[in-house]
Amino acid sequence: MSETQLRTPFPQRAHAALGDAHLQEALTIATTKFIGLRKESFAGYPAGEALRDRARAIKEATLQRLDQHLERLADNIERLGGHVHWAATGDEARDIILRLCRDRGVRMAVKSKSMATEEIDLNEALEAAGVKPVETDLGEYIIQLAHEKPSHIIAPAIHKTKGQVADLFSKELGGRFEADPEVLTAVARKELRQKFLEADMGITGANFAVAETGTIVLVTNEGNGRMVTSLPRIHVAVMGMEKVIPTMTDLMIFLSILARSATGQKLSSYTTLVRGPRQPGEVEGPEELHLILMDNGRMRQVAGTLREALYCLRCGACLNVCPVYRQIGGHAYGYTYPGPIGILLTAMLEGTGAVKDLAHASSLCGACKDVCPVRIDIPRMLVELREQVDREKIAPWGERMLFGLARRAMASSALFRLGARLGRLAQRPFVRNGRLQGLPFFFGQWTRTRDLPPVAARTFSERWKDLERP
């Protein structure tokens, strides 16, 4: 997201997205399809519900001993000949990679899809240091050529048509390509195959890391995760510290629900378990393996209100079902992680101030919690964030005062009755056809796009009294 876009307030970004007819259509088609695939997949998998409970318990249990699991993971990776780096901030993670590039004479780095490297704006930093970063996930490759950011965690380029991709490839790669996904995929295959063979460094994220065996786990459909970890001479994996899980037995439970939640597949095409750099006797594989364990705001949530957001597997299921995401898409959120979970992760990484508007970009309908493979209670945390925005005086003065008054009125029955009476009087000029419409001042925000039910002529307790008389 560019600086200019971020300076645009969220309501304007959302409004612009709502006016983009093409984006609206693409979002509807994509999210509806993903919802259907996920639903079908779990419908044919009766064990799925219990596995989700187990997966949730594993995440919680792991968090309760996170220090020990991280130590175990680091020990095992080092035992296998890998290097472990500890990064308190995104800046530090970037510096570690840049230093490696400098020391090892790296000129080109191929990347497989990774939200953790998006989170730290790694590509910009690499370019500034004279290292060419090449995204190799097809969707990521497309948006890198277009100088954009991903709009969906697992389908980064859903906002682009095949016509737009054909024009982009023709312009950037030289040639004239037909607007046919088959043709365009073949073009990317050829172009990127060469990059895989030339690159000095492969950069990945990590879907999981198994502490007990020192294994980094990558899940992809295209096979780029395999390329990146097989061909270049250095492999660097960047991982949020919460991604560690204890054992292979635990891993199987996560694998059984991850792809089902994301794309409706039983397993993604490739699950790659990487255990150290190239071992003796192997003809391929990197000479060096580096794992960067990143805090970047996560640690303070271990005991914070967003603790549960540390369970997240980054499957994207909550985006697809969110009535807000389905309307505005990923870019309007303005940060690396979009959608309901994205609001929580943005608060985690950027601080509560970053989500003063976003915390309200949810109807609290609970659909996200229903589909989350580890049943993260996203609505609860959104409400807590809203409260925090108010308590920490991040919300505008007027808003805080109004909600303060509302709180007091609701806590006292006398004030509540008085409020209802005043409301009944004040609303008179705005009630048309039994609906409240076109309110003045900033109240108008509420009625601009919808009508509200008016305050009833008699309160419930007044009517109740009537009913009690025989």
Next chain:
Amino acid sequence: MTTRAEFLSGLRREMAKTRGLFEARTAERPPDADLVFETVKRQMAERWPQALERFQAEFERVAGVFHRVVRAIAREKQASRVLSWHPDALGLDLRQSLGGEGLSVTLAPDDDPDGEARRLHREAAAEAEIGVTGTDWALAETGTLILVSGRGRPRSTSLLPTTHVAVFDRHQLLESLEQVGSMLEALHADPARRMSGAVINFITGPSRTADIELTLTRGVHGPKGVHAIFVEGR
């Protein structure tokens, strides 16, 4: 730079602040990896025919092509360059069975390769049209081929060629991800069975993407086609 000690003591400070957590447990691991390994082997010695049927159905569902071949490998279509795992790792020497049929067969080295050997192998892998590998486990539940890399069994044989052919027999069949978990626990626990390479790949169908307008397209970076050959009577 943050050191391990600083990072972990910071984490412990935060962890100490947590309270009122519900009791949660990680997954129960097999108590004795060896015992489970043997039990699964024994179960599958009886149940492999059902598992094979399930594997075929699931494998075909993910666009794999299933073959049943007695003693020999069927020759692939019009391809001329074949790259194969080393005969010791594959259990077959393809030079003998395919060499006479106008196909050039390159074998992966199984000694300790030097820089030149690595370069040559990479060239052969990049040009090969068919890559032939063995299979460590064939998972029936999802139609998945599981391959462990190592000496004579390069990780790219199943990745760089346009077509991947995996050979397996009844000894490799497993029913569930849970069994795979047990086998992986055993593989990492027992030094005698310790893997020689660094990578284990779960392969479920060909390389695929839906990144352009959600249109399913095969062969993005990896193979466009995956074939499994079940060898009977081995």
